[in-house]
Amino acid sequence: MEIKSMRFKANAEASLANVVLQGNLKNAKGKFVTKRAEAIKEIDDFEGTRDAAAAIRNKVIDNLDLWLERFETRAQETGATVLWAKDGAEVCRLVTEIARKHGVTKVTKSKSMLSEEAGLNQALEAAGIQPVETDLGEYILQVDNNEPPSHIIAPAVHKSLDDVADLFHKVHGTPRKTEIPALTREAREVLRGHFLSAEMGLSGGNFLVAETGSVALVTNEGNGRMVTTMPKVHVVITGIEKVIPTLEDLSTLMRLLPRSATGQSISNYFSILTGVKKPEEHDGPEHLYFVLVDSGRADVVGGEFHEMLRCIRCGACMNHCPVYQTIGGHAYGWVYPGPMGSVLTPLYAGIENSIDLPHAATLCNQCGVVCPVKIPLPDLLRKLREKQTDAGLRPLTERIGLRVWAWVAQRPALYGLGARVGARYLKWLAGEDKSIRLLPTAPEWTRGRDFPAPQGKTFRELYAARQNSAKGSA
Amino acid sequence: MANKRVGLFVTCLVDLMRPRIGFAALKLLEGAGCEVIVPDTQTCCGQPAWNSGDKGGAEALAKKAIAEFEGFDYIVVPSGSCGDHIRTEYQGMFADEPSWRDRATAMAARTYELTDFLATVLKVDSVPGDYEGTVTYHDSCSGLRSMGIKQQPRALLAKMKGVELKEMNGCEECCGFGGTFSVKFGEVSAAIAERKCDFIHASGAPTVVGGDLGCLLNIEGKLRRMGDDSTRVLHVAEVLAGDA
Amino acid sequence: MSSREDILGRVRAALHRNAGNAAVAREVMMAALANRTPGPQPAVACEPQALLERFRVKSEQASSTVEVVATDAEVPAAIAKYLAAMKLPTTAVVWASLVALDWAAAGLKVEARGARDADLVGITGCFCAVAETGTLMMTSSPDTPAAVSLLPETHIAVVRAARIVPYMEDAWNLARAALGSLPRAVNFISGPSRTGDIEQTIVLGAHGPYRVHLVIVED
Numbered sequence: 001m002e003i004k005s006m007r008f009k010a011n012a013e014a015s016l017a018n019v020v021l022q023g024n025l026k027n028a029k030g031k032f033v034t035k036r037a038e039a040i041k042e043i044d045d046f047e048g049t050r051d052a053a054a055a056i057r058n059k060v061i062d063n064l065d066l067w068l069e070r071f072e073t074r075a076q077e078t079g080a081t082v083l084w085a086k087d088g089a090e091v092c093r094l095v096t097e098i099a100r101k102h103g104v105t106k107v108t109k110s111k112s113m114l115s116e117e118a119g120l121n122q123a124l125e126a127a128g129i130q131p132v133e134t135d136l137g138e139y140i141l142q143v144d145n146n147e148p149p150s151h152i153i154a155p156a157v158h159k160s161l162d163d164v165a166d167l168f169h170k171v172h173g174t175p176r177k178t179e180i181p182a183l184t185r186e187a188r189e190v191l192r193g194h195f196l197s198a199e200m201g202l203s204g205g206n207f208l209v210a211e212t213g214s215v216a217l218v219t220n221e222g223n224g225r226m227v228t229t230m231p232k233v234h235v236v237i238t239g240i241e242k243v244i245p246t247l248e249d250l251s252t253l254m255r256l257l258p259r260s261a262t263g264q265s266i267s268n269y270f271s272i273l274t275g276v277k278k279p280e281e282h283d284g285p286e287h288l289y290f291v292l293v294d295s296g297r298a299d300v301v302g303g304e305f306h307e308m309l310r311c312i313r314c315g316a317c318m319n320h321c322p323v324y325q326t327i328g329g330h331a332y333g334w335v336y337p338g339p340m341g342s343v344l345t346p347l348y349a350g351i352e353n354s355i356d357l358p359h360a361a362t363l364c365n366q367c368g369v370v371c372p373v374k375i376p377l378p379d380l381l382r383k384l385r386e387k388q389t390d391a392g393l394r395p396l397t398e399r400i401g402l403r404v405w406a407w408v409a410q411r412p413a414l415y416g417l418g419a420r421v422g423a424r425y426l427k428w429l430a431g432e433d434k435s436i437r438l439l440p441t442a443p444e445w446t447r448g449r450d451f452p453a454p455q456g457k458t459f460r461e462l463y464a465a466r467q468n469s470a471k472g473s474a
Numbered sequence: 475m476a477n478k479r480v481g482l483f484v485t486c487l488v489d490l491m492r493p494r495i496g497f498a499a500l501k502l503l504e505g506a507g508c509e510v511i512v513p514d515t516q517t518c519c520g521q522p523a524w525n526s527g528d529k530g531g532a533e534a535l536a537k538k539a540i541a542e543f544e545g546f547d548y549i550v551v552p553s554g555s556c557g558d559h560i561r562t563e564y565q566g567m568f569a570d571e572p573s574w575r576d577r578a579t580a581m582a583a584r585t586y587e588l589t590d591f592l593a594t595v596l597k598v599d600s601v602p603g604d605y606e607g608t609v610t611y612h613d614s615c616s617g618l619r620s621m622g623i624k625q626q627p628r629a630l631l632a633k634m635k636g637v638e639l640k641e642m643n644g645c646e647e648c649c650g651f652g653g654t655f656s657v658k659f660g661e662v663s664a665a666i667a668e669r670k671c672d673f674i675h676a677s678g679a680p681t682v683v684g685g686d687l688g689c690l691l692n693i694e695g696k697l698r699r700m701g702d703d704s705t706r707v708l709h710v711a712e713v714l715a716g717d718a
Numbered sequence: 719m720s721s722r723e724d725i726l727g728r729v730r731a732a733l734h735r736n737a738g739n740a741a742v743a744r745e746v747m748m749a750a751l752a753n754r755t756p757g758p759q760p761a762v763a764c765e766p767q768a769l770l771e772r773f774r775v776k777s778e779q780a781s782s783t784v785e786v787v788a789t790d791a792e793v794p795a796a797i798a799k800y801l802a803a804m805k806l807p808t809t810a811v812v813w814a815s816l817v818a819l820d821w822a823a824a825g826l827k828v829e830a831r832g833a834r835d836a837d838l839v840g841i842t843g844c845f846c847a848v849a850e851t852g853t854l855m856m857t858s859s860p861d862t863p864a865a866v867s868l869l870p871e872t873h874i875a876v877v878r879a880a881r882i883v884p885y886m887e888d889a890w891n892l893a894r895a896a897l898g899s900l901p902r903a904v905n906f907i908s909g910p911s912r913t914g915d916i917e918q919t920i921v922l923g924a925h926g927p928y929r930v931h932l933v934i935v936e937d
Contacts, residue, residue, distance in 0.1 A: 009659060012659065012661070012662050013661050013662075016661055016662065016665050024917075027917060027918075028917075028918055031918045032918070042760055043758075043760055044758070044760045044761055045758040048758040049757060049758045052757040052758055053757075056757075059750055062733070063733065063743040063746070063747060064729050064733070065726050065729045065730045065733060065735060066740065066743055066744055066747050067747065068726065068729070069726070070747065070751075078899075084720070084721040084722040084725055085721060086721045086724055086725060090721060134925065135915070136913045136915040136916070136924060137913075137915035140915070140916075154914070154915060154918065155915070156915055156916070157918070159916075160917060161916055161917050161919075164916050180916045180917065180919050180921055181921045181923075183916060184913060184916065184921045184923070184924060185923070188923070188924065188925055191925065192835065192925070195925070196835055210751065211751055212899065212900050214900060220911065220912050220913060220914075220924065221911055221912065221913045221915075221924035221925050221926070222868060222911035222924055222925040222926025222927075223924070223925045225864070225868050225905065225925075225926065226868065226925055226926075228903070229864050229865055229868060229903070230865070240725065240729075245747075245750045245751055245753075246750070246751060246753065246754070247887075247890040248753070248754055248755065248756050248757065248887050248890065249757070251756065251757070251885070251886040251887050251890070252756070252757030252758070254886065255757075255759075255760075262914065265776070265779075265851050265908075266780075266851040266853055266906070266908050267908070268780070268907065268908050268909055268910070268911055268912055268926075269905060269906065269907060269908075269911070269926070270853075270905070270906040270908075271903060271904065271905050271906070272900060272903075272904040272906075273902065273903055273904075274899070274900040274901070274902060274903075274904075275902055276902065277902055278860070278902070280860040281858065281859070281860050281863065281902065282831065282832025282833075282860065282863035282865070283832055283833075283858075283863050283864050283865045284858060284864065284902045284903060292725075294721075294724075294725045294728075298725050298728040298729050298732065299728065299732070301728075301729050301732040301733060302732035302733050302734075303732065322647060322648040322650060322666045322669075323659075323662060323666070325666075326650075326662055326665045326666050326669075327662060327665075356658075359654075359655065359658055359659075360655075360659065360662075361652070361655065362615070362648050362650060362651065362652025362653075362655045362663075362666070363525060363615075363652060363653070363655075364615035364619070364648035364652070365615060365616070365619045365620065366615070366619070366647075366648060368619070369619055382524070382525060382527070384527075385525070385526060385527030386527040386528075386529050387527070388527055389526070389527035389528055389529075390527075390529075394526075394527070398526075399528075402522075402523060402526050402528045402531060403528070403531065405522070405523075405531075406520070406523045406528060406530075406531025406532075406534060406535060407531075409486075409517040409518045409520075409531075409535055410517070410534050410535065410538055412514070412515035412516070412517055415517045419486075419489055419490050422490060423490055423491070426490075426491075434698065434703070435694070435695060435698045442657045443660075444656075444657045444658065444659075444660035445656060445657050445660055445695070446660075446695075447660040447661050447664065448660055448661045448663070448664025448665065448667075448668075448696070448699065449660075449664040449667060449692070449695035449696040449698070449699045450694075450695040450696075450698040450699045451691070451695050452491070452691050452694045452695055452698070452707075454490060454491040454492070455491070455492060455493055455494065457493065458489050458490060458493060459484050459488055459489040459493035459496040459497075460484075460489055460514060462493050462497070463493075463496070463497075463512055463514070464514065
């Protein structure tokens with residue numbers, strides 16, 4: 001997917017100015033947060049479960065080469081084919097080749113963020129193969145001119161009922177429906193035909209189980225089951241970091257993933273798929289392919305950002321992020337929005353292509369405390385800022401400003417003078433008012449709010465005066 | 475354990491904008507029997523540099539603060555954000571300089587946010603001030619999530635007969651300040667602040683109290699821009715000291 | 719160099735892999751694979767009646783409907799009654815493992831085969847059920863096709879009370895013991911299919927069943 005993260009600030013401001021979007025975001029905000037808070041109460045030892053989940057993910061990531069080889073061997077033993085892709089282009093090439101080999105003309109897809117990373121739909125279309133998104137949210141976006149998702153688990157969360165009603169009326173040529181169940185039924189009927197006629201199903205993978213060589217899929221709509229049950233070919237596209245050891249580990253992670261994502265104790269469907277259909281079976285694919293994708297992940301292994309590889313893509317960090325809640329997902333400009341996206345985008349799509357993202361956070365650590373696998377997201381964002389500074393990627397004025405400020409702050413007399421001048425200047429700006437409407441030294445502050453007036457003198461000078469007068473009177 | 479020698483780290487923002495918060499902290503600590511020293515060479519803890527990716531500047535300021543404050547029995551800060559920076563981040567900065575790391579670690583163990591120090595270490599029975607009226611409390615992010623500041627300010631406010639605390643919804647949500655974030659993404663920052671102001675208004679309290687001046691300036695600035703000239707925005711130290 | 723070698727090579731380099739540390743790490747890996755100790759689990763009361771009750775409550779929270787019968791023989795009549803009450807068709811596709819019940823006596827017409835798009839009612843058993851979350855565990859096989867619980871608008875599952883286990887981990891142990899390796903598809907089902915993709919409003923019946931009815935057999 002084309003990266004537009006360099007336009008973050010302009011995109012964010014456009015989101016703020018978009019009244020419809022602001023309404024939709026406000027509507028969405030509370031639901032995820034409230035439901036998660038309720039759902040985690042069912043876990044007696046929530047912190048212990050988070051620790052266990054983080055340990056499971058670390059166990060594999062710390063020796064990822066061995067676990068990948070193990071998974072590959074087990075998957076091959078079940079009759080699956082395991083392929084490897086260095087980047088998005090290779091994902092597109094491999095999937096297209098698989099499709100051609102099996103004479104595929106239509107692919108039904110359940111949600112795969114890696115497919116978004118790779119721009120797979122465009123590649124399939126170019127090869128004359130029809131990709132059909134079947135997750136309702138993804139389907140809505142696909143028929144709306146291939147709009148990108150704005151959330152990793154609720155891709156169309158930025159759209160309102162009215163938006164969808166207009167869209168379906170237009171693209172399906174049906175009478176405009178205004179009830180959500182009716183719109184859902186309409187999509188079901190359209191997509192049912194595709195499920196039954198597609199020769200190939202494509203899914204992501206929430207986890208790869210090394211013990212059994214299986215892929216685990218977490219879904220609610222049943223589209224994940226459809227695309228992995230009805231077509232004769234099933235292709236799984238997942239990142240190389242998705243391996244976990246055992247089915248017991250899978251159960252531990254499942255106590256956290258749906259709760260963190262949608263606030264459900266468990267998703268409606270949780271499918272563990274292993275190998276291919278036996279000749280006497282009525283359903284299931286005859287061919288199963290795994291495409292294990294690098295796309296930047298291998299270079300994160302063993303480095304200062306390796307904790308990010310624990311991520312299980314629940315979306316809790318964005319659901320709880322004050323910035324995401326305010327501007328939505330599109331402003332981030334690539335596949336992954338919110339705090340996890342502001343770490344992943346620089347790592348996978350280039351730190352120089354996403355200058356604003358590591359700074360697009362208040363470091364409030366709401367993301368860190370809700371993350372089910374305890375990724376220290378604010379720390380990682382801060383480290384990325386450090387990398388940007390070291391590489392000279394931040395604007396020159398900012399770098400010089402920081403350097404000068406830190407230099408002065410190490411010189412108490414000079415700093416004291418600067419503070420005294422500053423306090424008086426700000427007081428003068430405010431005049432008789434309680435606050436300043438336009439701050440010439442930091443106009444960005446006063447674009448959306450006032451700057452309160454200072455008292456006019458600094459603590460240090462007032463304190464020194466007090467000490468002196470105490471001495472004088474003594 | 476009388477006469478604890480306490481180093482008061484005023485913070486750069488209080489120094490520049492609201493000296494009265496520093497004096498309120500002084501009054502509270504002295505009133506509780508501490509010997510309070512305010513090193514006059516102190517400037518900034520270095521958090522803005524650290525959070526902006528300027529490791530060199532952050533380390534230099536950390537060393538400066540350590541040298542100025544490590545001699546005290548306790549280091550007290552009227553800010554969860556600066557306090558957390560000293561207590562949590564300093565140690566991590568000096569992985570390659572063991573002697574500084576050890577000094578940072580030793581100092582971290584004696585560094586407290588003001589209300590935490592009053593409530594947890596000094597276990598004060600009373601506070602000097604009184605305040606007549608209803609207040610709502612904004613929990614600042616670093617204090618709340620990194621230093622565990624939640625009940626301490628509320629327990630201290632509860633010692634004042636005239637104060638009624640009315641919790642707002644979303645009291646733990648970020649106000650959108652975020653240090654340099656507030657001047658890098660001013661509109662986004664202000665939009666987040668607006669939500670916080672809506673929570674404050676919905677609480678019905680005419681006064682909002684908090685423990686971090688950065689958040690308070692952000693909230694006050696947004697309230698004023700929204701045309702609210704009446705809601706008072708106070709640091710918890712001012713309220714407890716009776717200086718509000 | 720193949721992409722496989724390229725990717726694994728970079729991972730190995732990043733982890734400073736050598737023969738010595740590989741041997742140690744492999745031992746740790748084999749131990750992790752052999753470890754069957756569950757992680758932290760929420761408390762679930764394990765007496766049979768408590769398990770059944772929890773399974774029922776959790777299933778209902780997941781929008782399934784539940785009834786309990788005493789014996790297998792009562793199943794067809796119970797299902798017929800449910801279908802009549804819901805004004806649903808009396809023809810169904812059924813798992814082969816259940817075809818021997820006397821469906822005709824209850825006025826139902828069932829066929830044991832794979833599911834088709836036109837099937838409106840699918841009747842299945844389940845491998846076992848998990849009380850913690852109110853979840854059915856379905857294992858695919860020629861006699862237990864996966865699509866029967868997926869394509870029809872109504873899914874009815876027969877659950878043996880004795881097969882209700884406290885946790886998902888118990889279900890894995892049952893599967894390991896009974897099947898050796900995992901079948902092609904293990905599907906855990908918790909209620910009818912649903913979506914919240916339009917304004918986060920939950921709607922039942924996204925792509926799979928609109929309703930799930932559970933008949934628990936106590937005997």
